[in-house]
Amino acid sequence: MDKKEISSAFIQLQNEIIAALENADGKGKFRKDTWTRTEGGGGITAIIQDGNILEKGGVNFSEVEGPMHEKVGKMLGISATEFYATGVSIVIHPKNPFVPIIHMNIRYFEVNTGEYWFGGGIDLTPHYIVKEQAQYFHRQLKDTCDKTDTAFYSKFKIWADDYFFIPHRNETRGIGGIFFDRLNHESTSFSKEKLFDFVINVGKTFAPVYTHLMKLNAEKPFNEDNKRWQLLRRGRYVEFNLVYDKGTRFGLETGGRIESILMSLPAQASWEYDVTPQKNSPESLTSELLVKGVNWLELS
Amino acid sequence: MDKKEISSAFIQLQNEIIAALENADGKGKFRKDTWTRTEGGGGITAIIQDGNILEKGGVNFSEVEGPMHEKVGKMLGISATEFYATGVSIVIHPKNPFVPIIHMNIRYFEVNTGEYWFGGGIDLTPHYIVKEQAQYFHRQLKDTCDKTDTAFYSKFKIWADDYFFIPHRNETRGIGGIFFDRLNHESTSFSKEKLFDFVINVGKTFAPVYTHLMKLNAEKPFNEDNKRWQLLRRGRYVEFNLVYDKGTRFGLETGGRIESILMSLPAQASWEYDVTPQKNSPESLTSELLVKGVNWLELS
Numbered sequence: 143m144d145k146k147e148i149s150s151a152f153i154q155l156q157n158e159i160i161a162a163l164e165n166a167d168g169k170g171k172f173r174k175d176t177w178t179r180t181e182g183g184g185g186i187t188a189i190i191q192d193g194n195i196l197e198k199g200g201v202n203f204s205e206v207e208g209p210m211h212e213k214v215g216k217m218l219g220i221s222a223t224e225f226y227a228t229g230v231s232i233v234i235h236p237k238n239p240f241v242p243i244i245h246m247n248i249r250y251f252e253v254n255t256g257e258y259w260f261g262g263g264i265d266l267t268p269h270y271i272v273k274e275q276a277q278y279f280h281r282q283l284k285d286t287c288d289k290t291d292t293a294f295y296s297k298f299k300i301w302a303d304d305y306f307f308i309p310h311r312n313e314t315r316g317i318g319g320i321f322f323d324r325l326n327h328e329s330t331s332f333s334k335e336k337l338f339d340f341v342i343n344v345g346k347t348f349a350p351v352y353t354h355l356m357k358l359n360a361e362k363p364f365n366e367d368n369k370r371w372q373l374l375r376r377g378r379y380v381e382f383n384l385v386y387d388k389g390t391r392f393g394l395e396t397g398g399r400i401e402s403i404l405m406s407l408p409a410q411a412s413w414e415y416d417v418t419p420q421k422n423s424p425e426s427l428t429s430e431l432l433v434k435g436v437n438w439l440e441l442s
Numbered sequence: 443m444d445k446k447e448i449s450s451a452f453i454q455l456q457n458e459i460i461a462a463l464e465n466a467d468g469k470g471k472f473r474k475d476t477w478t479r480t481e482g483g484g485g486i487t488a489i490i491q492d493g494n495i496l497e498k499g500g501v502n503f504s505e506v507e508g509p510m511h512e513k514v515g516k517m518l519g520i521s522a523t524e525f526y527a528t529g530v531s532i533v534i535h536p537k538n539p540f541v542p543i544i545h546m547n548i549r550y551f552e553v554n555t556g557e558y559w560f561g562g563g564i565d566l567t568p569h570y571i572v573k574e575q576a577q578y579f580h581r582q583l584k585d586t587c588d589k590t591d592t593a594f595y596s597k598f599k600i601w602a603d604d605y606f607f608i609p610h611r612n613e614t615r616g617i618g619g620i621f622f623d624r625l626n627h628e629s630t631s632f633s634k635e636k637l638f639d640f641v642i643n644v645g646k647t648f649a650p651v652y653t654h655l656m657k658l659n660a661e662k663p664f665n666e667d668n669k670r671w672q673l674l675r676r677g678r679y680v681e682f683n684l685v686y687d688k689g690t691r692f693g694l695e696t697g698g699r700i701e702s703i704l705m706s707l708p709a710q711a712s713w714e715y716d717v718t719p720q721k722n723s724p725e726s727l728t729s730e731l732l733v734k735g736v737n738w739l740e741l742s
Contacts, residue, residue, distance in 0.1 A: 175716070189715045198715070310694040373710070380711075381704075384684035385694060394610040394685060404681075407713040410673070411680075414709065415489045415498070416475070416701045 143334055148250045149205045149228040151338075153186070155248075155345045156203040156230050160188055162349035163201070163234070166356050169194040172201065177399050182208030183226075187402040190234075191409070195241060195360040199234035200405030210253060214396065222253030229262075230345060231389070233406040234352065235379075239372035240359040242268035242275075243316070243379060245406070246348045247389065248341040258334070260341045261323035263298070264348060265306045266355075267316030267379060269372045271428045273441050275355060276317045280438040283320050286347045290332070290340040298322045303434040308382050313432040315382050320344070371425050373412035380411050443634055448550045449505045449528040451638075453486070455548075455645045456503040456530050460488055462649035463501070463534070466656050469494040472501065477699050482508030483526075487702040490534075491709070495541060495660040499534035500705030510553060514696065522553030529562075530645060531689070533706040534652065535679075539672035540659040542568035542575075543616070543679060545706070546648045547689065548641040558634070560641045561623035563598070564648060565606045566655075567616030567679060569672045571728045573741050575655060576617045580738040583620050586647045590632070590640040598622045603734040608682050613732040615682050620644070671725050673712035680711050 160172045170193020178184035185204030190196050205228040215221055229249030236243070248262035266279050280299070287294035298320035306315040325337050332340075383390050383406050393403035419425035460472045470493020478484035485504030490496050505528040515521055529549030536543070548562035566579050580599070587594035598620035606615040625637050632640075683690050683706050693703035719725035 173715075191715060198713075200715075310697075310700050377707070380680060381684060384681060385691075391685075397610075400610050401716045404713065405715060407677070409714065410710060410712045412710045413498075413704065413707040415473075415491060415500075415705060 143338060145226055145228065145250065145252060148338060151342055152205075152228055152230045152248070152250075152345075153203055155342065156186065156188065156201055159201050159230075159232065159345075159349050162353055163190065163196065163199075166353040167193040167195050170196050175401075177402070179206050179208070179399070182206065185399065185402060187399070187405065189405055193237075195236055195238065195356050197235050197237040198405075198409040200232065200402070202231045202402050202405065204229055204231075204402070211396070214392075217392075220253060220255070220257060222255040222257070224254040225251065226253075227251045231406075232348065235376065235408040236356070236360070238360050238362060239269045239364050239368040240362040241356055242266050242359075243376070243408075244348075244352050244355075246345070248345045250338075250341070257326075259324040259326045259329075260337050261325065262341055262344055263302055263305070263319060263321035264344060264351075265302055265316060265319035265321070267375070268428070269375045270368075270424055271317060271431050272359075273438075275358065276438045277441060279317065279319065279351060279355070282347055282351045284439065286343050287320065287340075289343055290336065291330070294322075294340075295320065306382070307434065308378060308386065310385070311378060311381070313378070313429070314434060315379065315432075317431070317436070317438060318434075370412070371419075373410060374414065374417060376408040376411035377413045380407055383407065443638060445526055445528065445550065445552060448638060451642055452505075452528055452530050452548070452550075452645075453503055455642065456486065456488065456501055459501050459530075459532065459645075459649050462653055463490065463496065463499075466653035467493040467495050470496050475701075477702070479506050479508070479699070482506065485699065485702060487699070487705065489705055493537075495536055495538065495656050497535050497537040498705075498709040500532065500702070502531045502702050502705065504529055504531075504702070511696070517692075520553060520555070520557060522555040522557065524554035525551065526553075527551045531706075532648065535676065535708040536656070536660070538660050538662060539569045539664050539668040540662040541656055542566050542659075543676070543708075544648075544652050544655075546645070548645045550638075550641070557626075559624040559626045559629075560637050561625065562641055562644055563602055563605070563619060563621035564644060564651075565602055565616060565619035565621070567675070568728070569675045570668075570724055571617060571731050572659075575658065576738045577741060579617065579619065579651060579655070582647055582651045584739065586643050587620065587640075589643055590636065591630070594622075594640075595620065606682070607734065608678060608686065610685070611678060611681070613678070613729070614734060615679065615732075617731070617736070617738060618734075670712070671719075673710060674714065674717060676708040676711035677713045680707055683707065 170190045172188040172190045175187045183206035188201045207226040210225045232246040234244050246264045252258035284295040302318040302321035305321045470490045472488040472490045475487045483506035488501045507526040510525045532546040546564045552558035584595040602618040602621035605621045
């Protein structure tokens, strides 16, 4: 299967997700910027700001290609002279603290020596964890994974726990989800077509799941304490993205389009010195669940 | 001269600076937390939040020692088994957008093979650059440097331009200042005592300079546009500190006390997509000056 088939499907997915989010938001409209990259390729960055429910977010498509820099080849452990990469990346920060932050990414990479792989993931960062919703989220991801391989969910769930982790805080970014990388015929025994179907299924899981969570929570009343907590949790999101997120750091180091990369940062975030939530408060109960290895499917 | 002489002087300096800032602020009081480090040493973190003029900041002292980790030795390019490090670190975020953000650090480091050095710096990040104040700031730093060596200022000013730079934004963090590292007898031909005097002089420059800038600007009226710009500039400050600042990244990677390290982050920061200030606006005039190599002493 050709890379153009993949990138076309990614563009279509971007448009479907934009439509679903605009429809669920009811007010916000995505602004689309098309950009090109000197060395080859470009992208379509779609940003929403100040919607009804969505405060700030991006649904970005990119398709870049060109000479493979030595540094990048070294980082990836491959020796090739030309690369091609296409993907869809999403981060959404809602206004209401009871609506979770969400992130989704699917990507395809190939080099001129014939090697290729798919990668991606979805993870959810609720400011306040609602166990039923966490269960729902992971259940949907498991259903999506199971369509391709019943071993995928548990493997990719652990991968997400490890990836979306903030070592200096010793806490997970949120309730995790799935994360996977370097999926190809060699690593999975599945055909390229089957793996393509898998990542498209992951991408198609995003809109119904997130719009459902928007509807469930967007009307909930919130107070100043809730807002304060949301801004602090967003501070942690900023810490993760700027210090650890490989995609972000890779983009910053290789001269990617900054405004597209940093669309993941919230409209507002805050830091206070040494905050410890009161025992048994909703904030404290959420903090206690920000650990690896929680079985969200069977949480009691 | 003994390390204890140095750390005592640093503690005294911390207290002098705290007193001067509390006096200039008129309302805010520093909260002091003493902490210890499992492997040896500890510190005194002093944080101010929600003062009259100062919104959030820290004046931190630390004195840590113990076995030198291989990774750290490699980073520093030295082979020793034990280290000792003491320093004072300051970051202050004011409320009023017309008061600049300031950072100061002085530090002393030695290892059990006899090697030692001093390092540090001061840099200023005005949300709005006022040329006379930029000149005043650099003039004070030059005067302080000149007491030890008339070659220091121009050398350390360039070093600050290079250090306090955000490559992915292609802009400096602010108007720079001075930055220096690895000052010892070998690198400067000055005695250890003389270099100690220099870093203490740098430390003593902080309070009069910053309280002067507080007084000049704290009463200036500001509007929502000014506040919005301040939050965006703080976003850049967060980007610099989390992505590039060596002290911050070193602290995060080596398991330093997180709340002390991240005191440098503002109470609130914001990110908006693709903001370009209007031509000839104060915001645009400030942005245009965020470049390396400006001669602030003779700016017309």
